[in-house]
């Protein structure tokens with residue numbers, strides 16, 4: 001009689017299969033997908049190693065493994081990703097949150113400790129290109145006095161962001177706009193902080209990206225244009241216009257365009273550069289600047 005397909009055996013087999021299909025962390029992915037099919041915590045698999053999942057679970061798992069082996073990212077298969085120790089819903093309409101972006105949150109929360117709201121009691125924060133809403137939600141959740149204006153050109157992304165705002169119980173302090181950068185945000189609205197993780201990949205870099213990213217994540221979230229600075233170049237003057245005196249701008253970028261963005265800030269002339277925040281690989285990642293008085 002053939003060996004039974006226990007949880008332990010399924011994991012061993014899938015690890016080899018995903019490895020052969022180019023996965024860099026096949027065991028972890030096998031576990032995450034099986035836990036998703038079983039609707040249990042990943043840690044629980046270890047207590048259930050000898051158990052044989054029923055055919056419905058095995059069929060669901062086979063489907064997930066097949067899609068993963070074709071390159072679909074695990075986060076899109078499970079519909080979620082952890083960011084800043086919080087669970088966020090994701091779909092193929094939004095970028096999968098990246099660990100580098102946590103450095104922007106850390107920088108923002110740190111700066112918010114000493115920033116007095118320019119008007120009223122609420123710190124006004126704009127998140128430009130909110131995607132899944134991670135920056136808007138973290139700001140609203142961790143800064144109790146924050147009122148967040150979150151924009152995106154993608155209506156499908158805004159739906160996911162709104163879902164995440166509701167999931168984390170901060171929907172009443174986040175206002176969403178479908179807008180090209182800040183164009184549709186009421187002109188009188190000024191901000192103490194403007195944060196953005198905009199598209200910053202060059203057209204040439206797009207071709208070099210891993211298949212999982214290039215073929216599955218939204219190009220609207222990734223590609224800026226031939227230079228990589230195209231979206232940031234339009235954002236800088238809008239941010240200078242909308243920040244209060246002393247207000248701060250945080251922009252995530254790729255280290256390759258760091259110098260070019262510093263030059264754009266200098267050329268605008270209304271924002272003083274602050275030290276850039278480095279990422280986990282000690283590369284320049286989050287550019288900061290303060291609106292001059």
Ligand SMILES: C[S@@+](CC[C@H](N)C(=O)[O-])C[C@H]1O[C@@H](n2cnc3c(N)ncnc32)[C@H](O)[C@@H]1O
Pocket residue numbers: 094095096097098101128129130131132133134135151152153154157179180181197198199220221222231
């Ligand atoms: C790199 S993703 C960042 C998403 C999210 N903030 C994060 O950090 O994971 C960039 C987002 O900007 C949006 N976007 C692209 N061009 C835009 C524009 N001109 N105005 C507003 N949003 C834009 C995309 O739809 C996408 O959701």
